Amino acid sequence: MAEFLEALDERKILHVDLDAFYAQVEMRDNPALRDVPLIIGSDPDLHHGHGVVATANYIARQAGVHSAMGSIEAKRACPDAVFVTPDFEKYRAISSQIHEIFADFTTKYEPVALDEAYLDVTANPLAPATLAAKLRHRIWSELHLTCSVGVSYNKVLAKLGSEHHKPNGVTVISPDVAMDFVAALPIKEFRGVGKKSQEKFEQLGIKTGADLRAMSQDELRVHFGSFGDQLYWQARATHFGQVKDHRVRQSVGKEGTFEFAIHDRSQVAVTFKNLATKVVANMEAKHLVGRTLNIKVRDDQYKTLTRSITQTEPFLLDADFLARQAQNIFDELYPDTFAIRLLGLTFSNVSPQAFQSISLFDL
Incomplete structure (x- = not known):
């Protein structure tokens, strides 16, 4: 007996994620920063130990620096890092330019943050992988910035795709490979899985999407409440959420x-x-x-x-x-x-x- 209803989802969804956006903008505008560990945030030596990392380039990330880390901790992890105070006015202006590019590909896109958005390109006659390539080329040629794009038939898979091949990559998760892709995914990479839920999964012996799929919906509800329903459908490469178009043409x-x-x-x-x-x-x-x-x-x-x-x-x-x-x-x-x-x-x-x-x- 089938454990879930398999519905045909023919949507074409892109998730676009600018690579280390704030850091990339600063490296673009100041080439001297390109080959050094760069942290966007307040330098703890200049701000009495206060501050939080907004983002870091990939050199600093290799040293263990990540977003939301305290600046002091980041400096300990990467003593040679260069700190640059974030310029959110500049980042917002560039984000608006990126959204203008999105609008040329679809009338239906949902910004999630300054550096990422979902695009529903179902109505566009071109193949979604082709659209992803064209979009990345536009952003690079006009703004000299790279992005990673996930291509799939729902928002969750598109988001997982954009995270799968970073930086500057494209991952296409088509219906015929979606179940295998999710089955091989480490449990920590599922949407919404944080530190506490990871600990619980370790106690349950759940390491991958395949292990997660073996659990019934009732079992997941017992352990994770309403989040269990989301996990149940994620393990089956299914998500019902729509791209919410908040854009008003002005x-x-x-x-x-x-x-x-x-x-x-x-x-x-x-x-x-x-x-x-x-x-x-x-x-x-x-x-x-x-x-x-x-x-x-x-x-x-x-x-x-x-x-x-x-x-x-x-x-x-x-x-x-x-x-x-x-x-x-x-x-x-x-x-x-x-x-x-x-x-x-x-x-x-x-x-x-x-x-x-x-x-x-x-x-």
Whole structure:
């Protein structure tokens, strides 16, 4: 008699996890930090022994440093580590840029933290592994950051996948291998299993997913309460939770990236015209207007500048006019030489179109 109902789950879920996000950002912005043990947190020597590790790079992790560890303990484990005070404003700004990339792949994504999110890409016709590769390439080419991606048919398996091959890896857990993958998984790697539950599993002789699967749901409830139900289904590679879309569209925009930095002002003008044409078409298709025009520029050192113009009345949806506005802002930002890797044009303060916008040339 079957112990559980095996349901066909045809969803395509990605879990994206930026590798040691805060540390990676600091190493990107300061190459001198790339080859040293780096801890993001307060240096205990400068803060009277206080502080907690926010994250650490993989060199420091090999010495035993991990997130949420006290700074003093981390310094004992890795005396040569360099401490950098976290800059959460910078991390939030970069996280927003990553979320903009997510939005190009699906309208349904669930941020979990600044450095990770679930994406439901079921509606995207491309294979999920292909989408994972494209997404990682976008994040690397635009932000010069790596991430690990888990690909599967539910959130728990996608999360387990992203943790399985870090850093900078992709793990695909398809339905035909999911049960074997979970069976071989060490019990400590199951979602929600902490120090106390690990001790109880040791007492019960449970070491792997296969051992866990041998326990009945009632047995698991006796030992772990309601958490036992979650463990029961995890052991069977099943999870019913949906990707919760908390994103509310408040802007419409497009960006253009360049494989090599551009230095030609005429190329900037052409790019802004192309972006404006696409944004206008998108706004008209969605019957929207916007009162704020935002311009984004990122240089070859990954420094991002944004400027905006806000009007009391909605902007005229005319690509030539918008491109000129963007070019004027760019010329003010870069009156001399420049090396640009990304240009963006976005409308915010958007609202439903209450009238038909026309160009002056249509009169």
